[in-house]
Amino acid sequence: MxxxxxxxxxxxxxxxxxxxxxxxxxxxxxxxxxxxxxxxxxxxxxxxxxxxxxxxxxxxxxxxxxxxxxxxxxxxxxxxxxxxxxxxxxxxxxxxxxxxxxxxxxxxxxxxxxxxxxxxxxxxxxxxxxxxxxxxxxxxxxxxxxxxxxxxxxxxxxxxxxxxxxxxxxxxxxxxVPPRPLTPPPPPPAAQFPTSAPPPPPVPPAAVPAPGTGKVNLDKGRVSLQKNQTVSLVKGGRPLLARVKMGLGWEPAYGGDADIDLDASVIAYGPHRNHIDSCYFGKLTILNGAVKHSGDNLTGEGAGDDEVIVVDLGRLPKEVTGLVFTVNSFSGQKFTEVAKAYCRLVDATTEEELVRFDLTHAEPQTGVMMAKLVRQFTGEWEMTALGDFVKARTVRNMVKPAAEAL
Structure with missing residues (x-):
């Protein structure tokens, strides 16, 4: 081995x-x-x-x-x-x-x-x-x-x-942590359903306001967020009530000489920040199929999204008002050993990338809250980039800090 x-x-x-x-x-x-x-x-x-x-x-x-x-x-x-x-x-x-x-x-x-x-x-x-x-x-x-x-x-x-x-x-x-050999372990088994293809060539992102100055919508195309910035999932004046994919990806740091076993999850909350359910590698479907997980990726190798979570916004129960997307290091590796971590929101029907957030810094912790989706009183959803690190190896330990982030 x-x-x-x-x-x-x-x-x-x-x-x-x-x-x-x-x-x-x-x-x-x-x-x-x-x-x-x-x-x-x-x-x-x-x-x-x-x-x-x-x-x-x-x-x-x-x-x-x-x-x-x-x-x-x-x-x-x-x-x-x-x-x-x-x-x-x-x-x-x-x-x-x-x-x-x-x-x-x-x-x-x-x-x-x-x-x-x-x-x-x-x-x-x-x-x-x-x-x-x-x-x-x-x-x-x-x-x-x-x-x-x-x-x-x-x-x-x-x-x-x-x-x-x-x-x-x-x-x-x-x-x-000793250096790891260049030979990676065998690739993990195929996911329950295919993950997204590698993202298309970069296109100029829509201009976004400086942190704390407001939010934008999707009318001008793909939005690139910075930490704590928010985008309203509204296009053409109408809320986006369709199937979306949250793709999360990462690469091993230091030239790719180590496999990084990270686990992407999403935690669903009610209007009082009450925990409703969590979707992760051990529970691939929640909320009667409105949220589905692609399965566990054990290496982080290769281009494109490493793990994908599909959310049918229109099918989410009314009591679900917040979703927090997290990534954990189940095996205890710190995020200082991870490079190019990102999350991106994709239209599941057209495969168009809507929103992207690139994690630009790392802390020696085992968990990170990447982004949140929050339902507004008007019915529209807003996505906010988080990038907050916590000490948590499993999604169970992310429930409390993620609730506080809503």
């Missing part, structure tokens, strides 16, 4: 062992949808070798330590088990060490996959692989994310309470 690649698990019980030329401590953490443990009991290691559906096995120095995951016994609400490794010797880094994780069928010992994180250096701990639930299917993903502050840094990052004496308050642990 290569960093970012994944495989479906044919076995219900799998064992992950991590071998290296030196002794390693291997651990497992059970994580909920927000990427955190429920309590310290979800941290499985040599001093706490068993938990619900997850057990630790010591190799005794002659064999590698291992974590076994019984997916059938993993409790509801746990969506991911991350397997970590750190050198047993205090202060030792992974410089010159090539740890290899092997995923096996826990019952017959057959090898399902192997993964060696590339180009390691000053890291003293790694998230090596993760066993995760996606769309009802358990999978294994190669990660290789490094930390410079040891296993305690990983544990703290995932919500485990670590009590260690320190001369001064320590800064929050900062992940050290």
């Amino acid at each position: 290569t960093p970012g690649s994944n495989i479906p698990l044919a076995a219900a019980r799998v064992t992950v062992d991590v071998a290296a030329p030196v002794r390693l401590d291997v651990s497992g953490l059970l994580l909920t949808a927000d990427g955190k443990v429920r309590s310290d009991d979800d941290f499985i290691f040599y001093n706490q070798p068993s938990g619900p559906g997850v057990t630790y096995r010591s190799g005794g120095g002659s064999a590698p330590d291992a974590i076994t995951v019984d997916t059938a016994a993993v409790p509801p609400g746990i969506e991911k088990i991350v397997v970590t490794a750190s050198p047993d010797a205090a202060g030792q880094t992974f410089q010159g060490i090539e740890p290899t994780a092997t995923v096996r069928d826990a019952d017959d010992g057959s090898v399902l996959a192997t993964f060696t994180p590339p180009r390691l250096g000053a890291e003293t701990a790694l998230v090596v692989v993760e066993i995760y639930l996606r769309g009802g299917q358990w999978k294994a993903r190669a990660v290789g994310q490094g930390y410079a502050d040891g296993l305690a840094g990983i544990a703290t990052d995932f919500g485990v309470t670590v009590e260690e004496p320190a001369p001064a308050p320590a800064a929050p642990p900062q992940p050290v």
Whole structure:
């Protein structure tokens, strides 16, 4: 496997062992949808070798330590088990060490996959692989994310309470992400329905007022928004009540040498900012088919929209007065690793691009609110560019900040 690649698990019980030329401590953490443990009991290691559906096995120095995951016994609400490794010797880094994780069928010992994180250096701990639930299917993903502050840094990052004496308050642990190889994983399966074709050659956008000076409509053609600008979806004096597509796209930063697994979603709200429903990779259709998601894109590779959400404005229930379009990094990559992120509103009938918003800056967060559609008392819809970053790996964690953005 290569960093970012994944495989479906044919076995219900799998064992992950991590071998290296030196002794390693291997651990497992059970994580909920927000990427955190429920309590310290979800941290499985040599001093706490068993938990619900997850057990630790010591190799005794002659064999590698291992974590076994019984997916059938993993409790509801746990969506991911991350397997970590750190050198047993205090202060030792992974410089010159090539740890290899092997995923096996826990019952017959057959090898399902192997993964060696590339180009390691000053890291003293790694998230090596993760066993995760996606769309009802358990999978294994190669990660290789490094930390410079040891296993305690990983544990703290995932919500485990670590009590260690320190001369001064320590800064929050900062992940050290190793470079990824040039070879991408296999392309994801086809979406439920085709995503949009690459956008047409650039055309001069309609002039828009400076931020805070008002809004425009679609009479003069495509509108290019800046952050916090608004466009009324009115053309020829009439509200646009038709099927539209919100296409969202991105590319890996730094020359495209990494796959970026981001998830686009839309959250529907009522007139009191009350959450009605969310459409995302795990729930591709909501509101009786008025909102549909194209499916999950695991790499961000290629031209055109990476994920598309189709909204039939005319079929939306009257109680839906606001839609917020978000993008999350399910695997924890920050938006500083993403380039050319954008969203664009397209007429689903003519494929004409109506509105575009290019994200011109990035913050080291795992979620971003790209844009919102708000129904006015007159019945017309307005689109506002947001570009606001938040700490949220899943759409569930975007519900509250997105409501505040309406």
